[in-house]
Amino acid sequence: MHHTDRDIRLAAALLEAADTLTECFDTGQYLQRLSDHCVELLSARAAGVMLIDAGRAVSVAGSSHQECLALELLEAQHGGGPCRDSYGSGRPVPPVSIRAAHEDARWPDFTERALAHDIATTYAVPLRRHQTLLGALNVFVPPGNGAAEAGLPLAQVLADATAVGLHNQRAFAQYRSLAGQLQEALSSRVRIEQAKGMLAERWNTTADDAFGTLRRYARGRRMPLDLVARAVVERSVDETELRGESGGASGGPA
Template identity: 50%
Template sequence: MPHESRELRLAATLVEFTDTLTGDFDPALHSRRLADACVEFVGARGAGVTLLEPDGRPGPVVHGAGQPPPVRELLERERESGPVRDSLVSGTEVLAAPLASREAAARWPEFTTAARRSGIGAVYAVPLRRHATLAGAVSVHTARPAAAGEDLAIVRSLSAATTVGLLNQRAHARHRTLSGQLREALASRVRIEQAKGMLAERWRVSPDDAFETLRGYARGHRLPLDQVARAVVHRALTDAQLRPGGPGTG
């Protein structure tokens, strides 16, 4: 049945939106899929997603595929003044009154005029929010004068799944970066210890004395200590370079 088919498509879409732990994840494509899903499942005239940049400012609007220029222009305008802008500021849903109402005209005069001219009856914005973290907001434009309860519930579900996927991917990326930094720090420490041991054995001095020589050379030449240790391990630095005039350098 068509109704069952729509439910199955919606279920598959929700799963897709949360499956983001991949190396080729693209936030813009992720946002476009949400906009496309809003058009498909609630029959919206247009939809756009605005993600917040790391500094908290609104990023560019990502439109659904195939939306005509007037719809894209309206979504861009709303980013400056309209329901999605208010949702990004407040972190809450903004369920716009019918755009034919005085309330909407008073709240967003320029946007309301442009929306009515484009045949939009109502606009509502749903934040992409997970607990205390606000990632952005999605704006949905419909020809109907108000958002139907079922449509709003679908957009909420799509937005929630999108947010979970987006935040999970961000956390995964941070953990991968941190893991790489820790691995490199450990490898650096191992190289420094190896260089200390090589010099201490060759010069018949304590590891602490060997380390002071390494550190002194690094400071004197304004080089990272790990770079100097790597050169010692690979025998790219001679004893004469490390401690000119020292024992065994003549």
């Protein structure tokens, strides 16, 4: 089977879209790369992505080629445009003549700026994973490019791959955050148990009594119990003040 250069570039773009499981992930750069691939593969003048949450644009990114143009045309869609229409319906906005749309008063702010930059046609596809919509990808086509209709399915493939990449990256970040929280909770528990054991041995008392002392000291000074335990382990706490809390009832189990 013969593979064209365009096929290989598309495969590389899809692989890049999937490669999001990294600690140094940058959403802006990632979306710019998607836009760059669209410009290259679809013979567009520029392309951009708008991430939308609860109907509000939360992030925009434009292709590095004609970046200012892409960002301007995305920001001009505050009153309506192909990105918002695609996101609102969850379906692609097929290629639209900018001049015809302007004459019909469709997206007036957007089309006025697009005409000023000699954009002939535009289309947009949703960024979606199953039923979850994340935003939309917008492609801006110069005059003389008759391949806009054929480019729509390819743009949707790139947008779908990007939505999967974004979803996986968010899940990865959540799992890492949860793992960090669980590790910190375990480390805190270990420090508290270590501090209880150290005090019980030094003062010849029970672990429960030592824990009660730690807890009363922490409450009296409005300090996290883990911070007090760390100070005990590191021997940086004033033991005279700490022992002054040992006269009350025992603190009970940890």
